[in-house]
Amino acid sequence: MEENDTRGHFIQSIIEEDLKNNKNDGRVVTRFPPEPNGYLHIGHAKSICLNFHMAERFNGRCNLRFDDSNPEKEEQKYIDSIISNVEWLGFDYNGTPLFASDYFDRLYEYAVRLIEKGKAYVCSLTGEQIREYRGTLTEPGKDSPYRDRTVEENIDLFTRMKNGEFGEGEHCLRARIDMASPNINMRDPVIYRIKKMPHPRTGDKWKIYPMYDFTHCLSDAIEGITHSLCTLEFEDHRPLYDWILEELETECHPQQIEFARMDINFTVLSKRKLKRLVDEGHVGGWDDPRMPTLQAMRRRGFTPDSIKTFCSAIGISKKISRIDYGLLENCLRNDLNEKAPRRMGVLNPLEVEIENYPEGESEELTALNHPQKPEFGERTVSFSRRIYIERDDFMEDPPKKFFRLAPGREVRLRFAYFITCKSVEKDPETGEITKLVCTYDPATKGGDAPDGRKVKGTLHWVNAHDCMEADVHLYDRLFMAENPEEKGRDFTENLNPDSLNVKKGCKLEKNLETAEPEYVYQFERLGYFCVDSKLSGKQDVPVFNRTVTLRDSWAKIQKKRNK
């Protein structure tokens, strides 16, 4: 990991070069600037990790600053959620979150200064006219008839805009740059608009609000940001970013650097599409464990470390990328394999009666909490005449490479005994297997045979007399197509109908009764699971989420055979 880190990416190289040249007196200050108009997803995590890691690596700092200049879309609940996500990931944003709205007074002063310099004017064209005057991608725009208003007139109008004397859309403040610029962002962009709407933080103090291009660069400058990292679509805005700071001669002039945002296959990562999934009821909400939002991933059992590792594994570049969902899973499994204590649970129970085990008796067996880590300690699991095993672990007529239980075969019950299947009981109506009758070898207690005989398979199991009932939610990828929007189809047409599979009547070892929400266990041979934090205590039986499966080479073999 560390070695991977030292290799670095182009942004890191730029910062290192700046440091070498003592560009900002050796300071590195970055920021993560979300607009509180939605919930954060894994795509945002890439930006969060980048900004915080660069600050961390170079002994700088990283601010969490809300870009809250459009009260029409922003809400307190998003602010709260974003703060909690960043904290969950474990990043330190200097104690307190910052807000662009805290700078509204200074931003206003800057706007006035721009007017005084003759570099901004109040335009009274309608929205539609502004669009017409802007020209097109291939044709230059033309000057607004209001472009040459006097400074006095502009100041008067702008003041009255601020005082709420005009209606929305009647006037706006524009930077006076170049209507013929090949870069449309430079064609006298609007920098202030009238919006008679209360703001979540400034209430009804303001009737005018600054636009992104004006707010962002100045907020960066005010905070002394050295490297302003953003996504590729803002590349065209950089000349405007620089123009504003130059005209206003700010003490600090951060360097904007753009990188590519990511996509992940089999899912979608845009607020708009995610919102549709919620609004149209395809998922249970923004925190549905199938969603790629941070709150959903947390609920599902993802660890902050797995997300951070993922973000550094995908790298930073300017190439549009579609990352394998498998990579995310790999990072998750790697982390969970280290951290998750082992338990046993049976999802599709099949009863096994051990006919030579004394009726009415039971015993406690010792089980390791982690096969490679003795420091995880041990626990006891109880064993008796009746147990449950996984239905998939038995086949009446097994194929060649099936190592599990079958008539006449002997297997090991993990941490318990060798058992041999003697007979199979079936429902006479349906033919469904209802019970297996087996014998056990008392000499194999703990799982080793004193005579040295080997068995090929080891099965997980639970004591039928002493286990807990639970519902388990199994998740699969949300979409069936790598690119949910492929072939020009609406992405909702590619939804995976089996992305949620609710298993009722699962049997788990009793030790799981004390499991805390979001604390992930490995159910041996099955995968990683945690108690659902939202449903916890709201149903008669606990609900476990399957965070991710284990790698399953048996499933792979089967898949191949079926092809």
Place this chain on the structure above:
RNA sequence: UGGGGCGUCGUCAAGUGGUAAAGACACAGGGUUUUGAUCCCUGCAUUCAGAGGUUCGAAUCCUCUCGCCCCAGCCA
């Protein structure tokens, strides 16, 4: 057809003129194993979108071509 970007293995991604083009994931094979998990080996780009050129030497420099992405909100 204007402007701004991007093109290195199936997917990400190092590489910034000098002998053999990192690494990760995926994939394939083998070993260990009381999880068909983990772990450990091995293999996996004579080639860097394509074509020319400069050079003793190019993925790296030059020219042209092709492909893909972004921009015409009083959104961010």
